[in-house]
Amino acid sequence: MANIQKRGESQYQADIRRKGYPRQIETFETKGDAEKWVRDQESKMDKGVFRDLRVVADTTLGDALDRYMDEVVPTKAPGGQRNERNRIRLLKKHPLASRLLTTLHASDFAKYRNERMGQVGSANTVRLELALLSHLYTIGKKEWGWPLDHALKDVKRPSPPEGRERRLVGDEEARLLESAVSAKDVQEPIWLLASIRLALATGMRACELLSVAWDQVDLMNGVVKLTKARNGSKRAVGLNLEAVRVLRGLPSKGDRVIPGYYETGKLDADFKAARKSAGIVDLVFHDLRHEAASRFAPYMMPQELAKIMGWKTLQMAMRYYNPSAQELASKMRQVEAARSGLPAPTLLAASNAAEPRQPEVTSELHGAYFRLADSLPDNVIHVEFSRTPAAVGSAARSA
Numbered sequence: 178m179a180n181i182q183k184r185g186e187s188q189y190q191a192d193i194r195r196k197g198y199p200r201q202i203e204t205f206e207t208k209g210d211a212e213k214w215v216r217d218q219e220s221k222m223d224k225g226v227f228r229d230l231r232v233v234a235d236t237t238l239g240d241a242l243d244r245y246m247d248e249v250v251p252t253k254a255p256g257g258q259r260n261e262r263n264r265i266r267l268l269k270k271h272p273l274a275s276r277l278l279t280t281l282h283a284s285d286f287a288k289y290r291n292e293r294m295g296q297v298g299s300a301n302t303v304r305l306e307l308a309l310l311s312h313l314y315t316i317g318k319k320e321w322g323w324p325l326d327h328a329l330k331d332v333k334r335p336s337p338p339e340g341r342e343r344r345l346v347g348d349e350e351a352r353l354l355e356s357a358v359s360a361k362d363v364q365e366p367i368w369l370l371a372s373i374r375l376a377l378a379t380g381m382r383a384c385e386l387l388s389v390a391w392d393q394v395d396l397m398n399g400v401v402k403l404t405k406a407r408n409g410s411k412r413a414v415g416l417n418l419e420a421v422r423v424l425r426g427l428p429s430k431g432d433r434v435i436p437g438y439y440e441t442g443k444l445d446a447d448f449k450a451a452r453k454s455a456g457i458v459d460l461v462f463h464d465l466r467h468e469a470a471s472r473f474a475p476y477m478m479p480q481e482l483a484k485i486m487g488w489k490t491l492q493m494a495m496r497y498y499n500p501s502a503q504e505l506a507s508k509m510r511q512v513e514a515a516r517s518g519l520p521a522p523t524l525l526a527a528s529n530a531a532e533p534r535q536p537e538v539t540s541e542l543h544g545a546y547f548r549l550a551d552s553l554p555d556n557v558i559h560v561e562f563s564r565t566p567a568a569v570g571s572a573a574r575s576a
Contacts, residue, residue, distance in 0.1 A: 179215045239274035300335035352455035360454035368437025369447045378420035380469035389434045412487045
C-alpha cells in the first residue's frame with residue numbers, strides 16, 4: 178500500500194508499506210515524480226528484486242573510497258598500496274566522488290572512462306582506475322552489505338597495452354652500471370648499483386627489492402623468502418652466484434637489504450639519472466625484470482620460469498620472455514645442428530646475453546673513494562672507503 182501526501186510548497190512525500198518489506202519513504206518536488214517512484218518500487222517488490230537502499234542512502238562515492246582506503250588497501254601487497262592510495266586520492270578529486278552511490282550508473286563510469294582517456298592517453302592508467310572502482314563495488318556488495326547493482330560490471334575496460342619488449346643491448350648494461358656510481362645526479366649510488374645488479378640477477382620487482390629484510394635472506398641455501406610479493410603471494414627467490422656476491426658485499430645498515438630507498442619513486446629518479454648519464458634511451462627499471470626473464474627462459478621450462486618470477490599464469494611467461502631476433506636465430510641453428518649431428522654455428526654479432534663488463538675501480542661517492550675487488554676469497558665484492566684518492570691507489574698496489 179502506498180500513500181502520497183503534499184508536505185509543503187513543491188514537496189510530496191511518498192510512503193510505501195508492504196508486508197515483508199521495510200517501510201520506504203521518499204520526498205519529491207512533484208507529485209508525478211513521487212508516483213513514478215512508487216510504481217518503480219512496487220514493481221521491484223512484485224518481481225522479488227527490491228533492495229532497501231537506505232543503507233547507502235547518504236553515502237557518496239568519496240565516502241566509499243575513504244572506507245576502501247582504510248579497510249581494503251592495507252590488506253594488499255605492500256608494493257601496491259602506495260599506487261592504490263594515489264589512485265584513490267585522484268578519484269576523490271573528480272566530481273563523481275561527490276555523487277551519492279544510489280545515483281551512479283554504468284553510463285557515469287563509461288563517461289569517466291572516455292574523459293580520462295582523453296586526459297592521460299594511457300589505457301593502462303584508466304584500466305587500473307576502473308579496476309579499483311570495480312573492486313570497491315565488489316567488496317561493498319559482498320562484505321559491506323550494499324544493496325546496489327554492480328555499476329562497473331558492464332563498463333568496458335580499455336584494452337591493455339602490449340607488453341614492453343625493451344631489453345639491454347650492446348654495452349648498455351656496462352654503461353648503466355658505471356653511471357650508477359659515477360653520475361653526479363644519482364643520490365644513492367651504492368644502493369642504485371646494488372638494486373640494478375640484484376634486479377638482473379633475480380628478476381625481482383623494484384618494490385620487492387626495497388622491501389626485503391636481512392632475516393628473509395638465506396645465503397647458505399641461496400634463497401630470499403618474500404613473505405608477500407607484489408601480486409599478494411608468498412614466493413621464494415633463488416639466488417645465483419652473482420646475487421650472492423652482491424648481497425655479501427653490501428654494508429649492513431638496519432633491517433632492510435636496500436635501506437637507501439624507502440619507496441620506488443626515489444629509486445626510479447636515480448635510475449633515470451644514471452640512464453641519462455649513460456646515454457641510454459627508453460629504459461625503465463622494470464625493464465630489468467624483462468631482461469632477467471629473457472636470460473632465464475632459454476634454460477627453463479615455462480612453469481619453472483613462472484615459479485621463479487612469481488607469475489600466476491603461464492601466459493605471463495610469453496609476455497616477459499622477449500628473446501632478440503639474434504637469439505631466436507641462434508636457437509634455430511642449434512636445432513638444425515642437433516638434427517644433423519654437426520656443431521652449432523656461431524653468430525658473428527654479439528648476443529644480448531653476453532657477460533657484462535663490471536664497473537671498474539675509482540668513483541667519487543660523497544667525498545669518499547671506493548674500490549671493487551674481485552680477487553678476494555669466494556669472489557666476495559669488497560667495498561673499501563678512504564678519504565683520499567692516494568689511499569685507493571695504495572690499496573690497489575697492495576692487492
